[in-house]
Every structure is written in structure tokens, then in C-alpha cells.
Amino acid sequence: MLTFPNAKINLGLNITEKRPDGYHNLETIFYPVLIEDALEINILNEGNGKFRLHQAGLEIEGEAESNLVVKAYKLLDDRFNLPPVEIHLFKHIPSGAGLGGGSADAAFMLKLLNNKFELGLPDDTLEEYAAKLGADCAFFIRNRPTYAEGIGNIFSPLPLSLKGYQIWLVKPDIFVSTRDAFAKIKPHHPEMSLKEIARLPVEEWNGRMVNDFEESVFPQFPAIGEIKKEMYRQGAVYASMSGSGSSVYGLFKEDAVLPEVDFGEKVFVYKSQFTDI
Numbered sequence: 001m002l003t004f005p006n007a008k009i010n011l012g013l014n015i016t017e018k019r020p021d022g023y024h025n026l027e028t029i030f031y032p033v034l035i036e037d038a039l040e041i042n043i044l045n046e047g048n049g050k051f052r053l054h055q056a057g058l059e060i061e062g063e064a065e066s067n068l069v070v071k072a073y074k075l076l077d078d079r080f081n082l083p084p085v086e087i088h089l090f091k092h093i094p095s096g097a098g099l100g101g102g103s104a105d106a107a108f109m110l111k112l113l114n115n116k117f118e119l120g121l122p123d124d125t126l127e128e129y130a131a132k133l134g135a136d137c138a139f140f141i142r143n144r145p146t147y148a149e150g151i152g153n154i155f156s157p158l159p160l161s162l163k164g165y166q167i168w169l170v171k172p173d174i175f176v177s178t179r180d181a182f183a184k185i186k187p188h189h190p191e192m193s194l195k196e197i198a199r200l201p202v203e204e205w206n207g208r209m210v211n212d213f214e215e216s217v218f219p220q221f222p223a224i225g226e227i228k229k230e231m232y233r234q235g236a237v238y239a240s241m242s243g244s245g246s247s248v249y250g251l252f253k254e255d256a257v258l259p260e261v262d263f264g265e266k267v268f269v270y271k272s273q274f275t276d277i
Ligand SMILES: C[C@@](CO)(OP(=O)(O)O)[C@H](O)COP(=O)(O)OP(=O)(O)OC[C@H]1O[C@@H](n2ccc(N)nc2=O)[C@H](O)[C@@H]1O
Pocket: 010, 013, 022, 023, 024, 025, 026, 028, 097, 098, 099, 100, 103, 133, 134, 135, 136, 137, 150, 151, 152, 178, 179, 182, 242, 243, 244, 245
């Protein structure tokens, strides 16, 4: 059985409070983007292990045991004693990018196991399992435009569509640690709530919709801030870093012609029209 975990971008991200448990309360909008990994599971017949992970495409640091697809399998295996599985993961979504690729893989693994082994888990339950694997992981269960608060795990669906716009997304060869990015932030409440800003036309987002991580990440990695400036020079209606970085996206009118720009070596670039979700 095969599935295609997709990335997300953050439309705005306000970090409002530091919590006693060390995590931060925030508000953000998660929006799905069709940059995709490929994830396949089959029943594993040989050997006596419970899983075997084969990886291709972009490299992921760490042992198989720390891969989020394996953690997702173990989570459901502990509860349902699943058959052994052979896992194939083709990585296309860059990591350390603010695109939630690892979280997407984990959430799609839960959905895949639920279907393959007919566990009958409803989305609410899958979201509960996903939340144990990462703060933004549960978003990928329903995978639709979502307003998120709490630590990024309390959701309400949002009637928002970017159909009629193009996205140009650039991920430089810079890895930003989410944990470090949080550590440099001074939490504060925004003047205008993100939910209110999202109701405005995209043309009015610039200057209002803010990603608080930019303030701490751009001074440390000026090259990321330069990409955002370039997006606006090229006519973006709105541009922002996604999540804790390092990817930056620009939203452009449907008929805008996006040029080839040299953003440096080992840069990941994605250009696409938004379609209906
Ligand atoms: C902040 C966001 C916005 O989309 O960043 P990106 O990962 O997308 O860049 C996400 O919610 C991140 O979600 P996720 O990447 O799953 O975070 P986790 O693995 O749970 O947490 C990584 C680390 O970030 C910090 N952390 C995370 C979430 C949060 N609300 N407060 C925090 O302080 C903690 O130090 C934690 O150890």
C-alpha cells in the first residue's frame, strides 16, 4: 500500500507565550502544499524483526529507530500488535525546512497502518496518536487549511483557499533547528489576530501577517531574509518564511511569470499553481 505525504506551509505564526513545560503557545495557519514524499508498507515475511526501513531520495540524519515513520509504527504496534512491516520511504520534502515533512510522514504512516490493517480508527483518534509524535503532526491527519493554537495542536478548520495564486518556494542549504529557533524568541501577543488577518484578501496580508521566527532567524542567517526580499522584488503578493525556516515562499498572481533566479548551491526550488483542496 502506497501513500504520498505532503508538506505544509505556515501562513503567519505568532508565538504568544512560554509555557511552564518549556513549550510555547502559538497561533498559526497550516496550509497543505503538494511537495510530496512517497511512503509504502508491505507485510514483512522474512527475518524476525518487526520492521525494516528502506530509504531513498534526500538523506535523513539519525538511525532508523528515530525515523518518525518507525515511531508511528511502534506507537500503533504497542497498542494493536501489528504484523511486521517492510517500509519504503522516498524523501523529497527537505528537512529542517519548516515544511513539516517528518510530521507528514508520521501522520500518513498512521493513516496507512489504519487502512492496511483495518484498525477502524476515526480521524479524532488518529489525531490523538499523531499529537504524541510531534506538535504539528496531527494537522496532517485531516490535511486541510487549519487554524492552530495551543502548542500548534488545537485545531479549527478555516474556509481559506489559495486557488488562483501560484507558490514559489525556496529552501536554501541551511538547517534551522526548531528548538533553537524557539529558544531565541520573546513571546508576545499580536495586535491583530491571525484569524482576522486571514479573512482579508491576500493582497492585504503584507505588513499584517507575520512569522515571529523571522525576527530571530534572519539575523542569524541573512541569506534566508534575502530570499524573502527577492520574492517581493519579483512581484510576490505575499512572502514569508515557513515555520521555523529555512524555506521561504512567495504567493504570486496566477498569471505572473516566475523567472529563473540563482539562489545558490544545493537550493531546493518548487513552483506550482494552487488548486482546490
Ligand atoms: C513551530 C512549528 C510551526 O509549524 O515549526 P516547524 O517545525 O514547522 O518549523 C511546528 O509547530 C513545530 O512542530 P514540530 O516540528 O512537530 O515540533 P516538535 O518536534 O514537537 O518540537 C521541537 C522542539 O520545538 C520546541 N517547541 C515546539 C512546539 C511548540 N509549540 N513550542 C516549542 O517550544 C520544543 O523545544 C521542542 O522540543
